[in-house]
Amino acid sequence: MSAHADTHAHEDDHGHHHKETFVTKYIFSQDHKMIAKQYLITGTIMGVIGVLMSMMFRMQIAWPEEPNVLFEALLGKWAPDGVMDADIYLALVTIHGTIMVFFVLTAGLSGTFSNLLIPLQIGARDMASGFLNMVSYWLFFLSSVIMVISLFVEAGPAAAGWTIYPPLSALPMAQGGSGMGMTLWLVSMAIFIASSLLGSLNYIVTVINLRTKGMSMTRLPLTIWAFFITAVIGVISFPVLLSAALLLIMDRSFGTSFFLSDIFIQGEVLHYQGGSPVLFEHLFWFLGHPEVYIVILPAMGLVSEIMASNSRKPIFGYRAMIASILAIAFLSTIVWGHHMFISGMNPFLGSVFTFTTLLIAIPSAVKAFNWITTLWKGNLQMNPAMLFSIGFVSTFITGGLTGIILGDSALDINVHDTYFVVAHFHLVMGISALYGMFAGIYHWYPKMFGKMLNKNLGYIHFWITAVCAYGVFFPMHFIGMAGLPRRYYTNSNFPLFDDLANVNVIITIFALIGGVVQIVYLYNFFASIFYGKKAEQNPWKSTTLEWTAPVEHMHGNWPGDIPHVHRWAYDYSKPGHDVDFVPQNIPLKDGEEELQH
Amino acid sequence: MTTLLTIIVLVFILVAIWQMVKIFDLAQAKNENTQVATDKDNTMNAYLMMGFLAFIYVITIVCFVKWGDLPLMSNAASEHGVVVDNLMVISMIIIFIVQTITQFLLHYFAYKYKGEKGKKALFFADNNKLEAIWTIIPVIVLAGLIIYGLNTWINIMGVDESDDPIVVELYAQQFNWKARYAGADNTLGKANVRLIDIDRANILGIDEADPNAQDDVITTELHLPVGKPVLFKMRSQDVLHSAYMPHFRAQMNCVPGMITQFGFTPTVTTADMRETSQIKEKVQRINNIRVENSKPLLAKGEEPLESYEFDYLLLCNKICGKSHYNMQMKIVVETQEEYNAWIKEQKAFKNSLIN
Numbered sequence: 001m002s003a004h005a006d007t008h009a010h011e012d013d014h015g016h017h018h019k020e021t022f023v024t025k026y027i028f029s030q031d032h033k034m035i036a037k038q039y040l041i042t043g044t045i046m047g048v049i050g051v052l053m054s055m056m057f058r059m060q061i062a063w064p065e066e067p068n069v070l071f072e073a074l075l076g077k078w079a080p081d082g083v084m085d086a087d088i089y090l091a092l093v094t095i096h097g098t099i100m101v102f103f104v105l106t107a108g109l110s111g112t113f114s115n116l117l118i119p120l121q122i123g124a125r126d127m128a129s130g131f132l133n134m135v136s137y138w139l140f141f142l143s144s145v146i147m148v149i150s151l152f153v154e155a156g157p158a159a160a161g162w163t164i165y166p167p168l169s170a171l172p173m174a175q176g177g178s179g180m181g182m183t184l185w186l187v188s189m190a191i192f193i194a195s196s197l198l199g200s201l202n203y204i205v206t207v208i209n210l211r212t213k214g215m216s217m218t219r220l221p222l223t224i225w226a227f228f229i230t231a232v233i234g235v236i237s238f239p240v241l242l243s244a245a246l247l248l249i250m251d252r253s254f255g256t257s258f259f260l261s262d263i264f265i266q267g268e269v270l271h272y273q274g275g276s277p278v279l280f281e282h283l284f285w286f287l288g289h290p291e292v293y294i295v296i297l298p299a300m301g302l303v304s305e306i307m308a309s310n311s312r313k314p315i316f317g318y319r320a321m322i323a324s325i326l327a328i329a330f331l332s333t334i335v336w337g338h339h340m341f342i343s344g345m346n347p348f349l350g351s352v353f354t355f356t357t358l359l360i361a362i363p364s365a366v367k368a369f370n371w372i373t374t375l376w377k378g379n380l381q382m383n384p385a386m387l388f389s390i391g392f393v394s395t396f397i398t399g400g401l402t403g404i405i406l407g408d409s410a411l412d413i414n415v416h417d418t419y420f421v422v423a424h425f426h427l428v429m430g431i432s433a434l435y436g437m438f439a440g441i442y443h444w445y446p447k448m449f450g451k452m453l454n455k456n457l458g459y460i461h462f463w464i465t466a467v468c469a470y471g472v473f474f475p476m477h478f479i480g481m482a483g484l485p486r487r488y489y490t491n492s493n494f495p496l497f498d499d500l501a502n503v504n505v506i507i508t509i510f511a512l513i514g515g516v517v518q519i520v521y522l523y524n525f526f527a528s529i530f531y532g533k534k535a536e537q538n539p540w541k542s543t544t545l546e547w548t549a550p551v552e553h554m555h556g557n558w559p560g561d562i563p564h565v566h567r568w569a570y571d572y573s574k575p576g577h578d579v580d581f582v583p584q585n586i587p588l589k590d591g592e593e594e595l596q597h
Numbered sequence: 598m599t600t601l602l603t604i605i606v607l608v609f610i611l612v613a614i615w616q617m618v619k620i621f622d623l624a625q626a627k628n629e630n631t632q633v634a635t636d637k638d639n640t641m642n643a644y645l646m647m648g649f650l651a652f653i654y655v656i657t658i659v660c661f662v663k664w665g666d667l668p669l670m671s672n673a674a675s676e677h678g679v680v681v682d683n684l685m686v687i688s689m690i691i692i693f694i695v696q697t698i699t700q701f702l703l704h705y706f707a708y709k710y711k712g713e714k715g716k717k718a719l720f721f722a723d724n725n726k727l728e729a730i731w732t733i734i735p736v737i738v739l740a741g742l743i744i745y746g747l748n749t750w751i752n753i754m755g756v757d758e759s760d761d762p763i764v765v766e767l768y769a770q771q772f773n774w775k776a777r778y779a780g781a782d783n784t785l786g787k788a789n790v791r792l793i794d795i796d797r798a799n800i801l802g803i804d805e806a807d808p809n810a811q812d813d814v815i816t817t818e819l820h821l822p823v824g825k826p827v828l829f830k831m832r833s834q835d836v837l838h839s840a841y842m843p844h845f846r847a848q849m850n851c852v853p854g855m856i857t858q859f860g861f862t863p864t865v866t867t868a869d870m871r872e873t874s875q876i877k878e879k880v881q882r883i884n885n886i887r888v889e890n891s892k893p894l895l896a897k898g899e900e901p902l903e904s905y906e907f908d909y910l911l912l913c914n915k916i917c918g919k920s921h922y923n924m925q926m927k928i929v930v931e932t933q934e935e936y937n938a939w940i941k942e943q944k945a946f947k948n949s950l951i952n
Contacts, residue, residue, distance in 0.1 A: 069603040070603065072603065073603035073604050073607070076600075086919045086920065087919050090916065090918075090919070090921070160916060165837050165915075167853055171836070174836050260854070261853060261854025262789060262790050262853055263853050264790035264793050264802065264834045264835065265835040267795065269790060269793065276854055276855060277853065278852060278855070311710075311718060312712070312717070312718040313719065313720070313721065314721070314722040315722075316722065316723070317724075317728055318722065342839070342849050342850055343850050344831075344855060344857035347750065347751070350754070351751065354747060354750065358743050358746075359739070365731060366731060366732055369699075369727075369731040372703050373721075373727065375703070375706035375707060375710060376719075376721070377710060377719035378710045378719070379710065379717060380639065380643075380710050381633070381634045382634045382641075382711065382712065383634045386634075387642060390703065390707050394653070394700060394703055394704070397695075397699050398653075398696060398700070401696055404691070404739075405688050405689075408742065408743075409750045410681055410746050410750040410753060413681070413753070414685075414846045414847075416848055417839065417914045454632060455632045455634060456621075459638075463645060466649060470652070470653060470656055475660055475664070478664040479664070482664065485841065485913075485914040487922075489921070489922040490922055493925070494912075494925070495883055495902075496905075496907075498883045498886045498887060498905070499879065499886060519614050519615060519618065523618045524618075524622075527622065533632055539632075540633070570722065573717050573719070580717055
C-alpha cells in the first residue's frame, strides 16, 4: 500500500509544477534521460579525440620519424617539420589511454546507460537524487574540459603512461609532461572520481529503493544487475585512486616522500627518502584492475539484454549470469597484483595473485557459454545492436583467452609490457566494451531520441569495424611474443625488430580504416536525431519496462501510474502466448507459472 | 600555411565522406520503411557471420605461419627459459582449441538460427547440468595451469644461494644501463645515490670506504659465462625502469629506493646462438630488409644502414621518459675462459676513481 502512496506523491512532485526553461531542460537538467544524453555526447566527443590520437601514434609507429603533414597540422610545435617528437608520442599514448578508459568507457558507457536505463527499467520516476545526478554530470564535464586544456600547456600534457607511475610522473625534471600537464591530469582525475562516486552512489540507492511494485531483485533485467554491481565496485575502488592521486600531488607539490626515495637526477640528489613507487602501483591497481570490470560489466549487461531480445529467447542461465557478475566483482578486487608480478613485489604475493587471477576465467567462461547458448535455437533478429553484441562475445573470448597467459606469473615475465599486453587488453576490455556501448546505442537510440538509426549504415559500421578490430589487434599479439616493448617511439634502434616493421604497417592501415569508418556512425548518430524515422514505442518488441513508457520524453517517465511488474524480464517465446514476448507489466495468465529461474 | 592547407584538405575529405554517407542514406530511405531488421537483413548478416568466422580463422593461420616461428618462444637461452617456453606452448594450444571451438559455435549459431518471420524460438532458460559442465571443465583446466604455472614461477624466483651465483648489479638511469660486477669477493660494495660524486667518477654512488667495493667492476656491456648461475641485483637512480632480457625470459623492474633481483643461468653462448638455423634465418631476413631500406639512403648520398649481427640484448621495458625507446645494453654470453679474460681487462672500482 505504501508503495502506492509513494508513487502518487512522486507523480505530483514531477508531473505538474515544473516550468522548464531551455537551461533547465537542456543544460542544468535533473532529468535522468537528458543527463544520459549529455554523458553520451560528451563521451562521444572525448572518444573522437582519443581515437584521433591513436591514429596519429599508429602512423608514427608504422612510418617512424617520417614527416607527416597531419602531424604538422595537428601537433604544431611538437612536430617540427612534420616529424613527431618523442615526448609528444608518449603524451599521445598517455592521454589516449586516459581518455578511452575513463572518459569514454567509464563515464560515456556507464554514465549514459546507467542513467538512461536504471529508472526506466526498474520503474522509477527518476534517480533517487536528480540534483546529485546533475552535479555528477557537470563534474564529469569539468574534468573533461580540464583534461582537454592539459593538451595545450607549454611543456606538454602528461606523458608518463596512463598508469602515471612515479617517480616519472612526480618529477618535472624527468620529463616535460610531468610539470603542469601532470598537475592538470591529476586535478582532472580527482574531479572525475568525485563525479563517478556521486553517480555510483545514486545508482546504488536508486536500484535498492526505487524499484516498482513486483520488481524483486531476481526479476531485474541483467542490465540493472550489471550497473548496480559496477557502481558498487566503483564506490569500493575509486576512492583508493583518489588517495593515490592526492598523495602524488603532495609528493609533487609539498615535498612529501610517499612514493619517492633515493633519487639522483640531472646532477643532483633529491631530498626524498623512505617512500616507494611500489606503494603507488598497489594503490593505482587497486582501482586500476576493478576499473577494467567497471568498464566491461555494463557492456556485459547491455549485451545480455540485447542478445535475449534479439534472439527472441530468454537469456540462458539468468541466475548463473547474476552469480558470475557477483563472482567477477568479488574477484576483481583481489587480483590487482597481476599487473605487478615483476615490480619487485614479493614473489610469494605473485603466486597468490596468479591464483586469484586465473580464477576469474571461470565466471567469464560461464558468461561466454551462456551467451552462446542463448543464440542456440533462437530466432535471431540481426539488428545492428545484435551484431555488435555477437561481436562483443567474439572479441571478449579472443581477448580473454590470452589473459590466461598474462595472468600466469611465470609467463608474464616475458610478455609483460610488450605489445602482447596491448593486444590483450584492447580486445578484452577496449574493443569489447566499445562494442557493448555501440550495441547499447543502436538498441536504445529510439528510447533516447525518439528516432530510429539507419540500420544499413549500422551494418556498414559494424562489419568494417569488426574486420579492422581483428586486423589491428590479432597480429599485435605476435609482435608482442617476439619481444617488442610497448611505448617505444620508434623501433629503428633495434635491428632485432626490423622484420616486425611490416606487421606494424599492416596494423596501422587497419587502424586508420577502422578509425575513419567511425564517421559513418557519427553521421548516423547526429543526422538521425533530426532526420531519423520516428520510432515506435517498442520497436524491438522487448519485455522490459522502458518500452512501456511513451516515446516522447516526459518528466516522471510514465504519464499515469508506474507500471507494476508481474514476471521476470525474459519471457520471450514463452509457450502458451500468441506473441513471442510478454512484457514485464503483463500479469500472469490463469494457471501460467512463473519460471523458477 | 601548409598547416592551414592540410586542415582544409582534411575537412574537405571528412565532408566528402559525410556527404557520401548521406547520399547512401537518402538513396535507400525510399525503398525501406522500417529500420528494424527484416528477413532479408537476417539472411545477409547470417552469411556475413560465416564469412567473418572464416576471416578469424584465416587471420589466425596467417599470423601463425608468417610470424609464428616466434624466435622468442622456442629458443630460450636460459635454463628456466625452456620450462617457460613449454608452459607457453601448452597454454597456447589450450587457447587455440578453445578459441577455435567457441568462435565456431558463436558464429555458426548466429548463421544457423537467423530469424524468420513466424518462426518461434525455443523457450530454453536454464539447465543446471550444462552450467555445471562449463563451470567444472574450466576449473579442471585452470587448476592444471595454475599448478604448472606456480611451480615454474617459484622455481624461477627462488634464488638458491648454494649455487654460488655470480652477483651482478644492473644499474638503470635515464637512458642507459651499467653493470657492476662484484669482483673476486663476489660481494657488491654498499651503494646509495647520495654517494654519487661525478667529479670523482663515482657514478653509481658506491661507498668508497666499503672494503667489499674496492674490487667491484663497472661496465657498459654485460658479459656472462655460459652455464654459470648469475644473480642480478637491480637498482635505478631516477625513475622506474625495467630490465628486460627477452632471450633469457627474464625481466625485473628497477625501482629507485630499493634493490630488486632476478637470477638465471645462461645456457647458450652468443657465438653458438648465431649459428642456430633459426637465428641465421632471422638475421638473413633482417639484413635483406636493411639492404632494401638502405637504397633510399644511398640515393640521397647518405651512409647505408649497418648490417645486423645477432646479439643478446637488455632493453628498458618500463616507460621512463623521452629516450625510453633507445635504452639498451649488449649482452655477451661466452665461455668461462673468454669471460675470465674479459673481466681481467676491466678496471676495478678503486682504480677507476679520479683523485
